[in-house]
Amino acid sequence: MSKFLKNKTLVMPDGTAMDGNPAEFLEGKFVAYYYSASWCGPCQRFTPQLAAKYAELKAAGHSFEVVLISSDRSRESAQAYHRKMPWPMLEFGQTPGCILEVPGYPTLVVFDPNGKPIGDFEGNTVVMSVPFDQWPNYEQIKKEKEKALATEWDALPAELSHPKHAHPLKKTAKMYGGTSGWNCDVCRGSGGSCRGYQCSRCGWDAHPACVGATPVAAPPATAAPGAAAEASKQPEGAASVTTDA
Numbered sequence: 001m002s003k004f005l006k007n008k009t010l011v012m013p014d015g016t017a018m019d020g021n022p023a024e025f026l027e028g029k030f031v032a033y034y035y036s037a038s039w040c041g042p043c044q045r046f047t048p049q050l051a052a053k054y055a056e057l058k059a060a061g062h063s064f065e066v067v068l069i070s071s072d073r074s075r076e077s078a079q080a081y082h083r084k085m086p087w088p089m090l091e092f093g094q095t096p097g098c099i100l101e102v103p104g105y106p107t108l109v110v111f112d113p114n115g116k117p118i119g120d121f122e123g124n125t126v127v128m129s130v131p132f133d134q135w136p137n138y139e140q141i142k143k144e145k146e147k148a149l150a151t152e153w154d155a156l157p158a159e160l161s162h163p164k165h166a167h168p169l170k171k172t173a174k175m176y177g178g179t180s181g182w183n184c185d186v187c188r189g190s191g192g193s194c195r196g197y198q199c200s201r202c203g204w205d206a207h208p209a210c211v212g213a214t215p216v217a218a219p220p221a222t223a224a225p226g227a228a229a230e231a232s233k234q235p236e237g238a239a240s241v242t243t244d245a
């Protein structure tokens with residue numbers, strides 16, 4: 001951790017330089033670098049939420065610190081914004097020794113006490129939504145969640161029909177190439193993820209749940225193993241030819 005703020009200065013919300021060495025202050029702690037700016041509306045809304053979370057984590061005795069990396073355009077506006085926060089700021093005009101650019105504001109970039117990044121640019125989610133004791137396993141938890149979602153998706157039928165629409169609907173992993181938003185024709189809600197069911201004739205589309213998509217049942221476990229294997233291989237044709245050679 002210390003390497004990122006080597007030879008840097010941390011400033012307190014009252015504008016005075018922090019006593020002592022920033023590296024020592026951050027030693028052994030999870031540190032969230034808070035990329036934020038007073039000119040950014042979402043930042044202004046997020047800062048009080050982060051301050052509340054900060055107080056909660058501190059009260060629970062967790063080794064956690066936030067450091068504001070200001071993207072304000074002047075020292076004066078950076079300091080005025082910083083006064084609304086309970087954590088230190090990297091001296092205006094100095095850059096951290098690691099990430100210089102973030103995809104947008106506000107962004108938290110979290111590091112564990114050994115300087116290993118947690119969730120790259122997903123620090124807002126890590127800090128605000130993940131219990132502190134699970135932070136070290138964030139990447140693994142995320143992977144498992146994604147895997148479970150993929151398994152769930154794979155089990156849905158490739159095609160189905162629904163009383164609200166006359167044509168068959170096809171399972172589509174990337175609606176509109178995944179490039180544009182879409183709205184569900186059943187609930188009118190946002191498509192959210194890129195996955196849905198779509199009519200290839202007229203573009204009618206819907207969330208899987210909104211057209212009642214449920215996982216296709218696996219072959220019954222009680223069937224003879226040979227028969228079950230043969231049945232599941234039927235659509236693939238050549239795959240079932242194994243004993244002719």
Ligand SMILES: [Zn+2]
Nearest residue numbers: 184187207210
């Ligand atoms: Zn829907």
Ligand SMILES: [Zn+2]
Nearest residue numbers: 167199201202
């Ligand atoms: Zn249609």
